[in-house]
Amino acid sequence: MGVLIVCFFTNISLGSVSIPFKTIFESLIGTTDNYIILHYRLPKAITAILVGSGLGVSGLLMQTLFRNPLAGPFVLGISSGASLGVALVIMGTGFFGGAIASVLISKWSIVIAASLGSFLVLLAVLIVSSKVRDTMAILIIGLMFGSITAAVVSVLSYFSSAEQLQQYIFWGFGSLGNLSWHELLIFFIIYAIGVLLSILSLKALNxxxxxxxxxxxxxxxxxxxxxxxxxxxxxxxxxxTAFAGPIAFIGLAVPHLTRQVFNSSNHKILLPAVLLVGAIIMLICDSIAQLPTSDFTLPINAITSLIGAPVVIWLLVRKRKMVF
Amino acid sequence: MQTKKQHIVLKTKSLSIGYKTKKDYIVVASHINIELQQGTLIGLVGANGIGKSTLLRTLTTVQPKIAGDIYIQEKALNNYTHLELAKTLSLVLTESIASKNLTVYELVALGRQPYTNWVGNLSDHDHSIIENAILLTNINTLKHKKCFELSDGQMQKAMIARALAQDTDIIILDEPTTHLDMYHKAYILKLLRKLAKETNKTILFSSHEIDLAIQLCDAMIVMTKSEVVSGAPIDLISQGTFNSLFPEDLILFDENTGSFRVKNSASF
Structure with missing residues (x-):
């Protein structure tokens, strides 16, 4: 918990404009009104916490449900389903003409499309998985769904304009910023529902x-x-995926990191631990992505894999045994 | 045998078991009439592929029966809810558990799931039942070990302890002695006998250890190609039931020693 708080403050204090700690603290408690902190860095830090912890939990749920350490939102096609939904909204609107397009491409239509896409793909994977007993087959089916959606996205891209393509590709880089407080509230409500459902499933998971x-x-x-x-x-x-784009890797890696660190399979320990570890890792990745003191911000999607993958490899090699 | 007015826990009436295909039924065995008494150890024997697992899977509602009736505590099996059944019947399967990272105590504690609240918190009562199950199966020293550290024999004991913690009238075990050495085969079956006597539970297991089963079981269910016979081992021996268990070209049942031996004249 302490680590999380330190990471949170570090994350807020870093950026292209350097802001002294005193100002940060004052704006957090409301005595100073610092626009960058309140409307840019603070929402971004909160988004990072929600994204990291949420992806970690969804990865944990999938790994336990499918009894497979390779499972995660990405492997089973959930994120590719979301990508398809978003691609349909951003690029597919070209087919319906410009008038509808401007109405459709709001933040909300992207959110709804991504949620719907991910739910439908997951449902399809589940229906197929109830027919096959082999867990490896389920993973392959998930990958196949990923291929299908990727193919549909390429077909859509082929007929799309440059601006639409760019919009889609930028969404694909992943981004923790750009969320208003209003959007953050909706994000938090759905996140809370997801976490609540996970808590309700604790006994079943065990x-x-x-x-x-x-x-x-x-x-x-x-x-x-x-x-x-x-x-x-x-x-x-x-x-x-809807609000922050397809963030790679966190869903798969955080549950593994947590199991290694806490050396337990009990979900009553794992669930809060994954929430915490996910949030911390995401804050660290975001702090690195901002390239402190420079004007550039790297795509968060690249950073999670660049930082996360070596850490998991190092842990597995050091412990020589995978805990699952 | 003394005539104990024993309580019948599980009963089948002209039960037929098998598989349902799209058009047809494949009957594996039929006219099964068995009665399992409280506090007894019952061994289920038969050749490979005769339908032992199918019978156990049918009794545990893993697969549906084809015809006939199954009663547990004089209530039809179909009328049990999932949760009621979980409090009446516990299982030890041949498949290994999904996560071996659990400690033995955590594993045994999972047996209390039908009784715990929505989040699975254990009460003092639950803890004492778990401790008791661990003591009864002699795995107290293994309590805090992880499952992947256990030998096959120790793992089997832990799984039996888990079934005990579920606190059911009936425990059904599918081939609990496979993968075990001679000593541990005998140990596990002896343990099951002790548990049946001390806890007054009905324990049904399938096994290929016919010699051991004859020595340790109160009753046996013998599945042959033509029929399903049950009774006390001694009676089954005198009826010559074991002779019809296998094709007679290779091994013979010796009624004096109660075991099978290879026919000397056997040739392929």
């Missing part, structure tokens, strides 16, 4: 550690629990 047959013999309603877990994941991953 039971699933034994495998589905044992879970059923313990009186667990598999269908219902599975649906709640999937709703939680799509609410979290879908909204995050």
């Amino acid at each position: 039971t699933l550690l034994l495998g589905e047959n044992y879970a059923r013999s313990l009186g667990m309603n598999i269908r219902q629990s599975r649906l709640i877990i999937i709703l939680a994941t799509s609410a979290l991953a879908g909204t995050i």
Whole structure:
């Protein structure tokens, strides 16, 4: 928790304009009105916390549900579903003519399209996965859905204008900024619903550690629990992808990092830990992405992988054993 | 055998088991009439592919029956909800658990899931039942070890402890002695017998250890190609039931020792 607070303040204090700590503190408690802090850096830091913790939780839910350490929102096609939804809204509007386009491409239509896309793809993966027993097959099916959506996106891109393409590509870089307080509130509400559903699933998640047959013999309603877990994941991953773009890697890596650090599979420990670790990592990645003291901001999507992947590799090599 | 007026916990009436395909039924075994008494250890034996697993899967509602009736505590199995059944019947399966990163205590504690609240918090009562299950299965020293650190025999004991913690009238185990050495096969079956006597639970297991089962079980269910017979091991031996268990070209049942031996004249 202490680490989180330190990261939070560090994140706010870093940026192209250097602002002394005193000003930051004063604007946070409301005595000074610093525009950059209140309308740019603070929303961005909060977004980073929501994005990191939310993606971590959705990755944890998927890994437990599919009993596969390779699972995550990306692998199972949730994010590619969201991408397809967004691509349809940004680029597909060309087909309907300019008048509707300007109405459609609001922040909200992107959010709704991304959520819907991710939910539909996850549902499709789930329906197919109920027919196959092999978990590896489910992952491959998820990758296939990813390929299909990628293909549809390329077809759309082919017919799109340069501005639309650019808009879509910039969305794909991922961005934690640009969220107004109003948007942040909506984001937080859906995030809270996702986390609440995850908390409701704690018992089911722990039971699933034994495998589905044992879970059923313990009186667990598999269908219902599975649906709640999937709703939680799509609410979290879908909204995050909608507001911040397809942030790579966090969903897969944070649960692994957390399991290694806390050495537990109990979700009552893992869930809060993943929330915390996810938030911290995202804040660190964002601080690096801003390239302190320079005017550039790197795409957050590149930074999460550049920083995160070596850390996971280092942990696995050092411990020599994967905890799952 | 003394005539104990025992309580019948599980009963089947002309049960048929098998698989449903799109058009047809594939019946694996039919006319199964068995009665399991409280506080007894029952062994289910039969050749590979005869339908032992199908029978156990049917009794545990993993797969639907084809015809006939199953009663648990004089209530039809179909009328049980998931949760009621979880409080009546616990399982030890052949499949390994999904996460081996649980400690033995956490694993056994998961047996309390049907009784805990929505978030799965354990009460003092739950903890004492878990401790008791751990003591009964002699795994007290392993309590804080992770499951991946255990040997196959230790793991099996932990799984039995988990089933005990579920506090059900019936425990069903699917081939609990596979992968174990001779000593641990005997150990596990002896443990199951002790548990049946001490906790007054009904324990049904399938096994290929016919010799051990004959020595340790109160009753046995023998599945052959033509019929499903049940009874006390001694009675089954005198009826010559075990002779019809396998094709007779290779091994013979010796009624004096209660075990199978290879036929000397056997040739392929």
